[in-house]
Ligand SMILES: Nc1ncnc2c1ncn2[C@@H]1O[C@H](COP(=O)(O)OP(=O)(O)O)[C@@H](O)[C@H]1O
């Protein structure tokens with residue numbers, strides 16, 4: 001028995017919404033991709049979302065209304081996916097939506113004797129359930145934080161179900177706005193996973209600022225290929241405290257933002273813009289390789305790196321990873337039939353299903369939480385109750 005579910009992901013790159021239609025097995029351990037679409041954000045929407053995500057103070061009405069608007073935009077994508085794939089609403093068990101991250105504050109701060117760790121993803125699940133008529137699971141990260149976790153990374157469960165293998169130590173790298181890694185030991189032990197630092201975010205900013213204001217990213221990494229890498233700047237960047245902090249750890253684009261770029265640009269005067277794009281871009285593969293060497297025990301050191309996320313299209317990142325990690329075979333997740341642009345959306349579909357089933361999806365050793373958690377909030381529709389009844393004892 002399998003169930004059709006839809007997963008939605010819109011990450012920190014703010015490029016748009018990825019939607020994946022998948023089949024999930026009744027036990028919540030197997031997933032099969034059926035169809036995917038990406039709907040890019042318009043320039044003006046991207047600018048507004050960027051403002052909310054990076055500005056320290058925001059207008060509360062604007063934020064609240066954007067929560068509703070994102071709920072509608074995500075619903076539009078669900079409708080488009082159903083149409084394109086020729087699927088009927090009644091055949092979908094649930095939509096699982098990550099939402100757009102506006103702030104991520106996992107630090108272990110206390111006020112009035114209580115933890116105030118928090119993360120904010122917008123795109124109201126109630127709007128989506130009302131619009132689509134499909135039950136929606138949203139807001140996946142907070143439950144893990146409520147029990148002391150980072151709320152991230154959550155994709156390691158999917159990585160381990162798809163790629164963990166008894167023959168070979170492997171790792172999965174996702175290069176979104178931020179990059180994260182999941183190390184999958186061949187012995188079958190629990191994965192190790194954390195955010196390594198910048199993914200595309202700094203290279204995107206550098207391309208727009210130093211090459212052409214109209215560029216959203218450096219296509220194929222071609223500008224980075226043309227510049228010279230300044231090692232002294234890279235070394236100074238690598239001295240940032242995030243890179244040496246022990247996992248569990250997670251970060252966000254509020255950390256690797258314009259201010260961080262300004263700091264890098266200020267380190268050496270008179271460096272040509274093209275060289276700066278190459279150097280800033282190189283921080284992504286360099287911090288990934290450094291994190292693996294620094295934190296992964298030799299016995300578990302991966303032989304293969306399976307890469308997903310938009311950064312897989314940046315050939316500069318891929319080439320540099322191969323150079324910096326010669327002991328590893330660096331491949332796209334496409335090698336295993338997993339479209340690199342939809343892996344995360346698939347992951348949320350799987351987690352949404354597991355939530356409806358009452359199964360946990362977080363891995364405490366990864367997030368630092370006290371216990372595994374059933375993640376997310378459910379916005380119900382009557383169809384969900386049919387599932388709960390039909391579901392009794394079907395696996
Ligand atoms: N052809 C390409 N060349 C270089 N970079 C690309 C290309 N296509 C996508 N990207 C990068 O991937 C990003 C989107 O990746 P994605 O995995 O969706 O990240 P996120 O999860 O943060 O939204 C873009 O912002 C861009 O930086």
Ligand SMILES: [Mg+2]
Nearest residue numbers: 011013015016
């Ligand atoms: Mg994206």
